[in-house]
Amino acid sequence: GAVVSQHPSRVICKSGTSVKIECRSLDFQATTMFWYRQFPKQSLMLMATSNEGSKATYEQGVEKDKFLINHASLTLSTLTVTSAHPEDSSFYICSASREGLFYEQYFGPGTRLTVT
């Protein structure tokens, strides 16, 4: 149990376009989902926390208008990178936690975004 999927696993887009990444909890209801960014050979950096039906809470330094997060249901959260630029190229990982168990996060397999 506690499986989280991400789609797509890899995406290449042109500079200036937008790309959407989906994060789904397959066998549990995720009241909270987290979005992380990971640069090569580095640790995970939390970008934002989203609760179902609420606006996402962004970490300091993360542009809300650039990284749009929607958590429309208890099993789906999406991250849209708007007007992507090469510096947005990164590995994006989502995680999900159950209600009342905020400290236990289950991670998706990640999405490799390359902006050309």
Next chain:
Amino acid sequence: AQSVTQLDSQVPVFEEAPVELRCNYSSSVSVYLFWYVQYPNQGLQLLLKYLSGSTLVKGINGFEAEFNKSQTSFHLRKPSVHISDTAEYFCAGSSNTGKLIFGQGTTLQVKP
């Protein structure tokens, strides 16, 4: 400030040898502690977690960790490593807001 520190960026070890990956946490981090493993181009897999109770925690793949409150440490150990254990390992603690705070990661390189 809340922080989790992994003291070694890389740990090379020969196959079948024991290994310890070190992790220290700041006292302001909540005592929910985790070790994750990440294989190349993949997400994180939970190895083990300490929430409460026994300070010696056993996880998957033969790994274990010991929570030491006085030394604010949560070191990961395995008595005999395999080539397949080569990966990136992350220690993490849960803050009082529920967010995970990650260490910098340790690359375990198992040599034949």
